[in-house]
Amino acid sequence: MYSRKLTLLLTSSILLVSACQQSPEPKAADLILRGGHIISVDPSFGEVEALAIRDGRIENLGSWSLIRRYAGPDTRVIELEDEWMAMPGFIEGHGHYMRLGETLTQVDLRPAQNWREVVDLVVNAAEEIGPGEWVIGHGWHQGKWERPPEPNVEGLPLHDQLSALTPENPVLLQHVSGHGLFANALAMQLAGIDDETENPTGGEIVRDDDGHAIGMMREDAASLVEAAVAASRAGESAAEQGSKLRRFSELAGDEALRHGITSFQDLGASFLHIDIWKNMATEGRLPLRMYAAVQESSEVMRDRLASYRMIGHGDGFLTVRAIGEKVLDGALGTHGGWLLEPYSDLPRSYGFEVTPLEEILASAKLAVRHKYQMAIQGIGDRAVRELLDIYEASFKSRAERHDWRWRIEHAQVIHPQDLQRFVDLKVIPSVQGIFACSDGLWVTDRLGEQRTRNRGYLFRRLMDMGAVVTNGTDPPVENIDPIASFHCSVTRILPTGQSFFPEQALTREQAIRSYTINNAFAAFEDDVKGSLTPGKYADIVVLSKNLLSVPDHEIMATEVLYTILDGEIRYQRESK
Numbered sequence: 001m002y003s004r005k006l007t008l009l010l011t012s013s014i015l016l017v018s019a020c021q022q023s024p025e026p027k028a029a030d031l032i033l034r035g036g037h038i039i040s041v042d043p044s045f046g047e048v049e050a051l052a053i054r055d056g057r058i059e060n061l062g063s064w065s066l067i068r069r070y071a072g073p074d075t076r077v078i079e080l081e082d083e084w085m086a087m088p089g090f091i092e093g094h095g096h097y098m099r100l101g102e103t104l105t106q107v108d109l110r111p112a113q114n115w116r117e118v119v120d121l122v123v124n125a126a127e128e129i130g131p132g133e134w135v136i137g138h139g140w141h142q143g144k145w146e147r148p149p150e151p152n153v154e155g156l157p158l159h160d161q162l163s164a165l166t167p168e169n170p171v172l173l174q175h176v177s178g179h180g181l182f183a184n185a186l187a188m189q190l191a192g193i194d195d196e197t198e199n200p201t202g203g204e205i206v207r208d209d210d211g212h213a214i215g216m217m218r219e220d221a222a223s224l225v226e227a228a229v230a231a232s233r234a235g236e237s238a239a240e241q242g243s244k245l246r247r248f249s250e251l252a253g254d255e256a257l258r259h260g261i262t263s264f265q266d267l268g269a270s271f272l273h274i275d276i277w278k279n280m281a282t283e284g285r286l287p288l289r290m291y292a293a294v295q296e297s298s299e300v301m302r303d304r305l306a307s308y309r310m311i312g313h314g315d316g317f318l319t320v321r322a323i324g325e326k327v328l329d330g331a332l333g334t335h336g337g338w339l340l341e342p343y344s345d346l347p348r349s350y351g352f353e354v355t356p357l358e359e360i361l362a363s364a365k366l367a368v369r370h371k372y373q374m375a376i377q378g379i380g381d382r383a384v385r386e387l388l389d390i391y392e393a394s395f396k397s398r399a400e401r402h403d404w405r406w407r408i409e410h411a412q413v414i415h416p417q418d419l420q421r422f423v424d425l426k427v428i429p430s431v432q433g434i435f436a437c438s439d440g441l442w443v444t445d446r447l448g449e450q451r452t453r454n455r456g457y458l459f460r461r462l463m464d465m466g467a468v469v470t471n472g473t474d475p476p477v478e479n480i481d482p483i484a485s486f487h488c489s490v491t492r493i494l495p496t497g498q499s500f501f502p503e504q505a506l507t508r509e510q511a512i513r514s515y516t517i518n519n520a521f522a523a524f525e526d527d528v529k530g531s532l533t534p535g536k537y538a539d540i541v542v543l544s545k546n547l548l549s550v551p552d553h554e555i556m557a558t559e560v561l562y563t564i565l566d567g568e569i570r571y572q573r574e575s576k
């Protein structure tokens with residue numbers, strides 16, 4: 001289906017090119033790119049000399065003698081230098097747009113090298129905002145610190161030192177995985193957590209040997225603290241909330257465009273978020289193209305899914321046709337990913353079923369009824385298998401339908417027996433290249449060497465088997481940086497310099513496809529984006545290096561020079 005459709009596209013673009021060659025004088029383009037390496041990412045993966053854009057669409061591309069005919073008196077021409085590359089704009093295949101915007105207003109804990117540095121950053125922030133206010137931070141991960149905290153429980157810090165230094169501010173520190181948080185004493189007090197509090201279903205209040213809560217809330221235990229934050233904001237009016245969400249949207253948009261991203265797939269949007277984006281899209285103010293997967297309970301979705309389904313609203317800026325990222329399981333970093341066999345470094349645990357299977361099943365039934373795509377998180381091999389089972393049963397329930405494109409988000413651990421099922425069922429492994437390098441530092445502790453080799457982060461294997469492998473960085477879990485994820489996808493080199501199962505590295509071409517046409521396919525948008533093809537949206541990124549040929553060690557130095565969206569330059573690197 002995939003390749004046949006692409007072949008048709010190729011044929012129609014060839015026809016269009018020859019038709020244009022015969023026409024005496026084509027209409028003048030708004031913008032022309034010329035020189036450098038213009039890579040089409042069509043099936044031939046060809047390189048052309050120039051490309052013309054008109055009315056937000058790609059008008060034509062090919063030799064300069066062909067494209068120069070589109071140059072009129074008002075046409076802007078960007079001359080690309082020899083080492084530059086132009087390609088379809090990056091599509092972020094899995095992220096959390098509002099959270100990305102929100103984290104841009106919070107304390108960034110990613111630079112901290114140890115627990116002491118985390119505490120220092122939080123104390124500074126508390127002094128700045130004054131007593132009584134919540135200090136919200138994000139981006140810490142105990143596995144990425146230069147040394148474990150002392151004392152610790154299962155590698156996690158204890159809250160005492162932090163609490164002593166922040167007695168007047170409740171503190172909430174999101175784990176980088178998004179599957180847990182750390183709270184200080186005041187935050188736990190406001191959340192009603194003490195030594196007697198029982199673990200909520202699907203979550204764990206981590207305790208020391210004496211039964212004292214250490215501050216760490218795994219998976220659904222985090223919601224206790226989040227509820228306390230929400231309660232502190234209960235006085236906010238709908239208008240205040242709306243303008244705050246618009247601000248988050250704008251911040252996230254600027255950050256994405258700076259990184260060459262022209263489309264963003266949001267895997268977990270509430271109806272409220274969608275309302276905001278819809279208004280922004282109607283006004284022409286949504287910063288980039290959004291693909292939103294609804295994350296609400298099946299109870300809430302039942303009555304509203306039908307009216308929220310929209311494709312290309314606001315001149316192709318907002319599409320809603322998926323249900324996600326309802327999480328079936330947690331993350332490997334917090335021992336939450338649901339496994340078929342126990343964790344190697346925590347033998348008492350198989351991870352978590354975060355959302356009950358019945359709820360996923362209820363969502364799948366709604367998806368079938370309302371023609372929505374399912375895009376549910378399955379990280380561990382048990383979660384992946386359960387989802388494949390549910391998807392397969394859903395497909396069989398409507399055997400007359402063929403083009404489902406249901407996705408499993410992350411699909412980090414896959415049992416060998418389930419690999420072929422992705423291809424046979426045409427289920428999309430919605431993976432993130434960068435995770436192989438960020439998780440590679442510690443994931444062999446969690447799974448053991450052998451299990452990681454056979455089941456973990458099998459991106460090349462899946463691609464070679466014929467699955468449509470996507471790419472992204474799950475922002476704000478990781479930086480919204482396609483270059484970093486591309487680098488990891490093609491090198492599998494860890495920050496330490498070691499390489500993480502390099503046999504699973506993608507080729508350059510595969511990695512570019514994963515970030516463009518494959519992501520477009522995973523959103524039913526390969527007819528309008530993902531390649532430089534006449535008639536498609538003029539969403540293009542210009543880079544300072546050619547990703548097809550730059551040496552491995554220079555990939556990370558690649559800069560985004562221009563981000564063109566809908567035919568307009570929406571980001572341009574300031575000249576040095």
Ligand SMILES: [Zn+2]
Pocket residue numbers: 094095096267325474
């Ligand atoms: Zn996610």
